[in-house]
Amino acid sequence: MNIVGRFSRPNRQPADTRPHAVIIGAGVGGLATGALLGAKGYRVTVLDPLDEPGGRAYAHRQDGFVFDAGPTIITAPWLFENLWRDCGGRMSDDVELRPNAPFYRVRFDDGTVFDYSGDRAAMEEQIARIEPRDVAGYRSFLDESRRIYEVAFEQLAHKPFHSLLFTAKTLARLVRVGGYRSVYSVVSKHFRNDKLRTLFSFHPLLIGGNPFSATSFYCLIAHLEGKYGVHHAIGGTNALVRGIASLVTRNGGRIRLNEQVVEIETEGRRATGVRLASGEKIAADIVVSNADPATTYGHLLKAHPRRRWTDAKLARGDYSMSLFVWYFGTNRRYDDVLHHTMLFGPRYKGLLDDIFRSQRLAEDFSLYLHRPTASDPSLAPPGCDAFYVLSPVPNLQSGTDWSAAAERYRRKIEKRLEDTILPDLSRHIVTSRIATPVDFRDRLLSWQGAAFALEPKLFQSAWFRPHNKSEELENLYLCGAGTHPGAGLPGVVSSARIVADLVPDPATILSGQWQEQAWRERPQ
CATH class of the missing domain: 1.10.405 (Guanine Nucleotide Dissociation Inhibitor; domain 1)
Known part of the structure; x- marks a missing residue:
């Protein structure tokens, strides 16, 4: 069944004859691309399998608490201000960003504390x-x-x-x-x-x-951090997501939620639309994939002959780590804990070797603790705190059985937090949920459960990364963490702007001149 997201506007006007851009994925990159393409003159449809926009920047709402699912650190706020400006609005009318000072508190394993700031x-x-x-x-x-x-x-x-x-x-x-x-x-x-x-x-x-x-x-x-600072959004990072989603719809775009794309339709060497799990086919003049590039090429184009991003090449790629994330709320406040805290474990290089090279789930860990209620108490009931704690772990190539390992791992993290900066934590938890690499694979459709697509190494960056203008098909473009320039909120917004600059002017599509131009400008 087709479900139109609540961000969509019913279309009771005459048929829209603008060129159609279909965007796969309502993550920050996909939404920002949709907003820019709508402002450029495209009719935009964004499709996402989740019930709310955001992708990795989704928000979990549970027992009166709001937990940002993923990114929480906002740098380069001017990129978002420019996004709003180019879509005919002002960010300050929709989203409030506030600086964090200090940026983070860093705690080393021996108890040494360092407040990292722009001062x-x-x-x-x-x-x-x-x-x-x-x-x-x-x-x-x-x-x-x-x-x-x-x-x-x-x-x-x-x-x-x-x-x-x-x-x-x-x-x-x-x-x-x-x-x-x-x-x-x-x-x-x-x-x-x-x-x-x-x-x-x-x-x-x-x-x-x-x-x-x-x-x-x-x-x-x-x-970058020293020049522009580290910021958070009032209402959580997902408030920023909702603001970008509103840029899509106010220019006439549609965001269709609970809709999973299972194939990119092709004709010869051109992308012509998408097919949904329901069987519905949606025609498009251009297709933009905000999905993991390995998923785009390995699943959505699995039946299409590929020259560069073959199954063998995808299998040889080095993929990023994954994450274990524990979201929890407490019935008391920990007012001496900052918005962002890094807790380093006893090992640094050895732990990273286990995660990235040996693909082994180690007994020790380093943690990032997010306490948004340090800055915005509205994200929890009165007198309570909302947290998430994140531990880098190997992706699913490790073979870890997370159905057996997850609760033991969570308890180890709970004890570490209780022994260091959250005393008596176990007695004060009132709500809890976890995400493992399996969730990244099954819920976010990330290749091998990798949280950030291809690892950002030299020979998997810039030209060596999947291109924003597909090497495999005309009319297909890529945005988001897996393409250039890479992961992180500034990276995915920059990828959206690159795509918006690369796509043909809608007027050339209507005139029929763009196919010849696209062939001349195809990636080499």
């Missing part, structure tokens, strides 16, 4: 307490982070890498900022102390990367 004087004072000689290294690291940012983010994050010629022209810039190095190797060049090396290299984990193999482009995050 350079405060940062240098804390660094000096750990290793005075590394204050100079902090300054030089920020200089290098800025140089990487100016190339990798300002110049290249919003440009499509579907052309070998463009890639060749930018190669010198990529080499100049050291993209062949890992994040950890760059950080280690500036810092002597192991704690500080961990502190300034962990950021790739927020987007599915291993600091020991992720390209050093991701060192730009330090400058």
